[in-house]
Amino acid sequence: MIDIPQTIARFNAGRDPERLAMKYKAMRTSPFVFLRGTCHLFYERLPQHKVLDDAPPVWICGDMHLENFGSYKADNRLIYFDNNDFDEACLAPNLYELVRLLTSVLVGAGDLKLSRAQALALCHTAVQAYSAALAFGKARWVERETSSGMVRDLFDALASRTRAAHLDRRTTLKGKSRLLKLDGKKALAVSDERRAAVTQFMQQFAAGESDPDFYRVLDVARRIAGTGSLGVDRYVILVEGKGSADGNYLIDLKEALPSSVVPHVHTPQPKWQTEAQRVVEIQRRNQAVSQAFLHAVEFDQRSYVLRSLQPSEDRVALQDWNGKLPRLEGVVNSMAELGAWAHLRSGGRQKSSIADELIAFGNRTDWQVPLIELATQCEAQVAADWKTYCEAYDRDAFAV
Incomplete structure (x- = not known):
């Protein structure tokens, strides 16, 4: 029971x-x-x-x-x-x-x-x-x-949605700079310590990319998204992208935890290096084309998935049938x-x-x-x- x-x-x-x-x-x-x-x-x-x-x-x-x-x-x-x-x-x-x-x-x-x-x-x-x-x-x-x-x-x-309109939903514009909206619905404030840690991680990640300036961090917040994963360590990161203010990009950084399916199947599983590697590798195999910025990364000595932020609004409005x-x-x-x-x-x-x-x-x-x-x-x-x-x-x- x-x-x-x-x-x-x-x-x-x-x-x-x-x-x-x-x-x-x-x-x-x-x-x-x-x-x-x-x-x-x-x-x-x-x-x-x-x-x-x-x-x-x-x-x-x-x-x-x-x-x-x-x-x-x-x-x-x-x-x-x-x-x-x-x-x-x-x-x-x-x-x-x-x-x-x-x-x-x-x-x-x-x-x-x-x-x-x-x-x-x-x-x-x-x-x-x-x-x-x-x-x-x-x-x-x-x-x-x-x-x-x-x-x-x-x-x-x-x-019909512009990048500026997409950013306006989640950020506030002050002059030529944007900051994340801490509205309690999509994002929450992050401690100074965690902000510094995420920023340092992104600097290290960017150093290995072809355009490091693209990933320059402008703001960080705790992300609110989904249902099952609510409470998992997760951040929304506002980066420079193609230039401030309307060329900024939103990045999602989320801790990868063990699959809750695996304990209940008899199928032998491969030995993945990390949980993030499992998530990213299977996503790459299953999707016709991978989501932008998709990476398995290590942050704070734990396994995380880094990818472009996918707004919850970008789903079919099923109630409109x-x-x-x-x-x-x-x-x-x-x-x-x-x-x-x-x-x-x-x-x-x-x-x-x-x-x-x-x-x-x-x-x-x-x-x-x-x-x-x-x-x-x-x-x-x-x-x-x-x-x-x-x-x-x-x-x-x-x-x-």
């Missing part, structure tokens, strides 16, 4: 108290936010099932759900829509990936005001799209010209295809399944209905665990 409050508290021990309190409060708002914040619990509670055991091993992101897809600027300066969170990435049966996505659809139905029938229809859309993409056997990607529906709406909105199910189906279809393309793209690396094995799996249909049934079991488990969490939260069991 798992003690839910104790398990959650133990997993989050040692995190920044101010941001951890934000995480706990957010998780109280709905089962979907709770699901986002408890990836470790999801896999601990995932029932053993033959459909999972028989699935081919692939490189999974580990935390595939409706809110972990978005747009990003890649290192080739083009913008793509793709999975954007690889903190939990590892080698695992491919359906570990898909069952979490399906569960997020079912659990998120309440937040999205979906009927039961509509949520199940989206699950069928996802498994069919994933299966067809695997069976086709060729990895593709989503950019503006290949997007449609709500994903295209996102690209169109980004096309306006009662038209085909709009949501198009987005979920893209998410499932992106998962399949990532698995094909990274196939054959360090004992992951080769394309022929994935094509054969995609041509099978015997796993589809059992997987959806398993997702409904997971949905019920999440609902029960959230109820237990709420009761504990309301009696201040998570005071930090």
